[in-house]
Amino acid sequence: MPMLFLPATACSPEIDFQPAAHRLSLTGESYPEHAAGFYAPLLDALREYLAAPADAPFQVEMSLRYFNSSSTKVLFTLMGLLDNAAREGRAVTMLWHHDAEDDTLQEFGEELSDDFPDLAITCLAHHTDS
């Protein structure tokens, strides 16, 4: 199935979904005007990808500097898709990047681990000089 790539804008993240390489990354800011509409193509593509068998683990990487409330809900839905797949035997790993001083992002990463126990989530704190 075809890859999905959306370049980042000032208010929406870069989406890089490569089914053939079994990789997905989200990078940047997420406060688009209509989060559900923005993420719909990715969710559709993910559902299709996860429905088919695969011979390699699916690696998901997220480096979101900020996400608004609507994006938060969509991200949770996305995690649910990944978690379902993991529970059905698919290997899925998630790298959750966040600024070391950002307690909101860190807590969200921890909540993800609590809510989606079948996902192998690694939280990576990054220290910046600012």
Next chain:
Amino acid sequence: MSSPPPAACPTAANDIVFSYVGYFSQSLITAMAETLRRELQEHEQDSRTRRRLFSSFVEMSQNILRYSADTLTPPAQPTDELRHGALSLHRQDEHYLLCCANPVRSVQLDGLRRRLDSVCRMDPAQARAAHRDGLRGVPPDGSKGAGLGLLTLARDASSPLDYALRPLDDGAGHLFSLRMTI
């Protein structure tokens, strides 16, 4: 002199960090958000305060964009909307005050009042718990987002949110205003 009504905002000019009354669009919100972030980088030392201000600015401005009854674009149109409201950020002693306002139709009142009464009774810790529950559940009726916007504000505030709903002179609706302290 009587004390100001709930959710009124200070008007002294030297307290204002920014103030905008007019039509909101996503492009305007993005530009203001980026500018605010750069300004806070210079003027606010605490990273947690910077993040909360940024997040609250985005939530309040997008609430106006989604829900204001004064709309230039068809209400059912989900993107490229233009809706009217007011949003201002003030410094007060060691705190910031973030205020927003927009007209709402009378038919929206009851549901809005119920949600606001519920959220404005919560302290930040309660709002955090309610936010977590909300993430796992279904959005409230009439909500275009996840119903989490108000809870996100309440969670980041340093005290419970304060709101007012005042009838507009034209009789067509009410003015909803919200105030939070960070």
